[in-house]
Amino acid sequence: MNDVVSVDPRTGQTVEVVAQETTTDEVAQLCAAALAAASGLDALGRVGRASLLRSLSAALEARREDIVAIADRETALGPTRLGGELTRTTYQLRLFADVLDEGSYLEAAIDHAGDTPMGPRPDLRRMLVPLGPVAVFGASNFPLAFSVPGGDTASALASGCPVMIKAHGSHPATSRLCFEILDEAGRKAGAPEGTLGLVHGLRAGADLVAQPAIRAVGFTGSVTGGRALLEIIEQRPERVPFFGELSSLNPVVVTPHAANERGTTIGRELIGSVTLGAGQFCTKPGLVLVPAGAAGDSVVDAMAAAVEETAPQVLLNAGIVESFERISARLAQAPEVETLARGAAVDGPGLAVAPLLLTTRAARMPPEVTEECFGPVTVVVRYAGENELFGAIGELPSSLTAAVLRGTGETELPLTISERLRSRAGRLVYDSYPTGVAVSWAQHHGGPWPSTNTQHTSVGTTAIRRFLRPMTWQGAPAELLPAELTDGYAGIPRRIDGALVLP
Template sequence: MGTTPVLSVDPRTGEPRGQVATEADTEAVDAAVRAAADTLPALADPAARTALLRAAADALESAGDEVVAAADAETALGPSRLTGELARTSHQLRAFADVVEEGAYLDVVIDHADPEAGPVPRPDLRRYKVPLGVVAVFSASNFPLAFGVPGGDTASALAAGCPVVVKAHPDHPDTSERCAALLRRAAGSVGLPPDVVRLVHGFRAGTDVISHPLVAAAGFTGSIAGGRALYDAAAARPRPIPFHGELGSLNPVVVTEAAAAERPEEIGTGLAGSFTLGAGQFCTKPGLVLAPVGEPGDRLVAALTHATTGTPPAVLLDARLREAFLRGVRRRAALPDVQAPVTPHGDGPFAVRAGFLTVPAERLTVPGPHHLLLEECFGPVTVVARYRDAAEVNAVLGRLPGNLTATVHLAAAEARQADGPAAALLAGLTALVGRVVVNGWPTGVAVAPAQHHGGPYPATTGTASSVGDTAIERWLRPVTYQDAPPALLPAPLRDDNPLGLPRRVDGRLELPGR
């Protein structure tokens, strides 16, 4: 272990709260990864994994007051928000326990030998999925629990049978240490080695863990610059590994002219609540809104102005993010034809005030300096682009990179037209994103089997989701056994199905117990 201290800092005051750990040097990272790798055989038991995930959820809830207090002191996100995040995180852990218990994630397929099959005889083939190995998890700054040490990457990796080495985020090291201790104790309580979860700190630890030969995959939530550097490092290894990164998203919103005329105040107020939620530090914050010119759009902007002006000041996660936010706002506001009905600005030495900018959508349809408005600005600001017609909307959307979400607000009549312009708009947005929201707001990612939290690059580096049941697929790979003797087959592939798994056998779906 290195000697550089890891300090917990209160973003409300800028004052250190104390040392909670030391940064891991290369030797310490190597020891952590090797210790985690040694637990792979123990994690092979699905019953042990389900017990671990449920015990971890129980432990997190039992220590909830302590964990929330530490997280609030390090992030300024507030006890109410963090209490909800803790509940979401424990729910996520239990949801993956249910996934393991059901067993469908193994995707078992058995095709018995058929010498009459064409065009060539078919041998006995049996396929299922196995864990990749040690997973490196890089914690996010803005969700210290749900995307931190006990978050979705860790939960889904453990569910898959992969031990985890978490690289703590420097914004919440105390919270990370507390959560890692809870997970390790939970492992011990169900008879698993505590080293199924290891925690390391420090910038160098991140580069060391991504390059370690025993690390088989990685999950990341953070900036485009940081995520791309790690993604490139993962690809440059002698044996490249999967890197599932969530890097950045503008999350466009389109408000049709009919919707703006039908409910301008509701949409304007809802937008203000969405882009200022969590001080604008959600990965799904709506950062670009296409609203019509004219009276309906003016009423929407007036409602947005009123709601945003009433938003209290907020403290961002750290001083670096605060300075980047203020610098980003200044650069955007200085562009020609950009106006600020409510100017985002600093409020004292640590807080910021929310605001928004407006610009003619025409400015965003061609290359030039206004392209900056099509890039994410982390914090409580959004850009309202006023469009004249559908052609301008399509031109702006055509210049966007991949995103996590897109939102469309429709009038009631538009929503009933199966083959009208609204259907074409949804189809166009589908090509850009991983989740399309209709008449709602993208902030808030429900943990549910049908959820997808991902999108085309740079929203994510692949096609997988980091939320919902299918997140487990990131840490698995398929293996097929051909003509293997029955006695040597893994339990999920045996004809007697001793684990009671759902399977597809000779083309027919089998659901035990149904």
């Protein structure tokens, strides 16, 4: 077995051996335990699982200082960023508890037996039920929000699904600590043995997806990694849903009015968004459409100045550094692309890179600039007139987000831009920047391929829908029905004989 090591990205040095890679047999044993736990977790009901989620939130909060310290040592993301990420995670655990309390996520519906224009109808009662054990793959860039703790784990547990987590190799010590905290808190809260499991290693991740006990997979990572897991799913005798967040360019359009009105401010704010978390956000603006002319020049000049003032950025692991250097070099060498600015040169050990700002013209935009490059780089595309702007938008891949920066009170051009971007993004952002994804009832974090391969969101309350399936009871005696589908139940919103009935 191979060692699972924890590396400090600020120095590039190994700090400790965290674990041994999980063997195929160990994965099978953990999955068997998860399968055995499924009925017990479902039997806790909405009230029991809500209590479980609130207990998990409190347990993480009680170890805040320890969690943030080890996560910073493994990721170099900084205590402020990581403290905010932990706050987000504890909040969303409590939010999913609220989702369970409210109950509309079940989509409960009752159609009583009776005559219809098609003839007699039997008694039909429908609601959503858990899929079964779920595999969750931790993401490199969010060790506390898309990893052992995070939205996938919270939404799966809320749905009633045990969770098997593949720890990311960039932060194995953080994963181990968070798992131990959650596992202990879960047991104390009455969760069945096997509700949570943790595996390490690439082979273990592949074994996990191949396990018959696993009924769905949640993944945040590269298109290449996602495709590899999909190939494994295709080879299973029984295929299961794969919910992948994969790749995103996140274009930003600056209108001429916006550039004329506040060009310097926009330029500096854009680079702040591009370099947030060292450019390792899935919502990082990777391409910015800026008008040609003096107004656009003010945006670009401010962007260049901000990049040149930016210190080297520490990336999460050696693989991301290699990918950044390779892809950014390909972008810089593409036809019609020029380098506008570079950040301070890297001087010393560690996994750091210099921020980079590139530019090209919309009329001759090469396809290379529409490729996502994870890290602190973005491409400015200058457009001369609306035809060039719309032509460039037509060449963009779909993304998680697209943003429009408008002038004060401007609506006509932003509306046309929005109509063209709507089919290419899961979230349209106005007069702001796409980095940062609020956890809420109305949030959607997804988009058309290649940003995701699903219509569902991985952030927000409706993320729970990924791990549920519809089930109908026909002609069932009351004593065999879930409580939420019995006639006298009034605790959640339900649709009864076509009419929405609120508690």
